[in-house]
Amino acid sequence: MTLSEIIQDIHACAEDMLMYERKYNILSETFYAAYSAGEEPPDHVSVLEWNDWAGAYQIWLRRRQQYQAAIQALEEQNSLMQIIEKAILTSPNLPRPIRIISMFLLTSSTTGFLPLA
Known part of the structure; x- marks a missing residue:
């Protein structure tokens, strides 16, 4: 499960x-x-x-x-942030555009940089 x-x-x-x-x-x-x-x-x-x-x-x-x-x-x-990132990327409940936006927000808020892909 x-x-x-x-x-x-x-x-x-x-x-x-x-x-x-x-x-x-x-x-x-x-x-x-x-x-x-x-x-x-x-x-x-x-x-x-x-x-x-x-x-x-x-x-x-x-x-x-x-x-x-x-x-x-x-x-x-893993760190909690890595667990959350993986959950967002693999979540069947989130439409792909929402996953992309969520990853963008997570990445930019933790690194200060924008993701390249």
């Missing part, structure tokens, strides 16, 4: 968790502690939602661990 995919999963899970947090007015961490201790929803309709919420939280936790491990491994070989 790439760093980009890990981050996308983290954000997707966070969006799911936020929806449930707003609905039930409780943070996912608090919910998950009670859920893990065996608490069940007051009605059978919420069972599926609680299972989905717990699943999103578990995936979020796992992806956060994967992210930390990946970043730690990358930081052993």
Whole structure:
């Protein structure tokens, strides 16, 4: 799994968790502690939602661990700026012109020189 995919999963899970947090007015961490201790929803309709919420939280936790491990491994070989530059260059989410502009801004702000290519 790439760093980009890990981050996308983290954000997707966070969006799911936020929806449930707003609905039930409780943070996912608090919910998950009670859920893990065996608490069940007051009605059978919420069972599926609680299972989905717990699943999103578990995936979020796992992806956060994967992210930390990946970043730690990358930081052993690169500076944070190099990691960011590589992410911009390889990001499938950014259109090519945006990647070029981003690299231009990064390069000119860190070196004081304009990139040649």
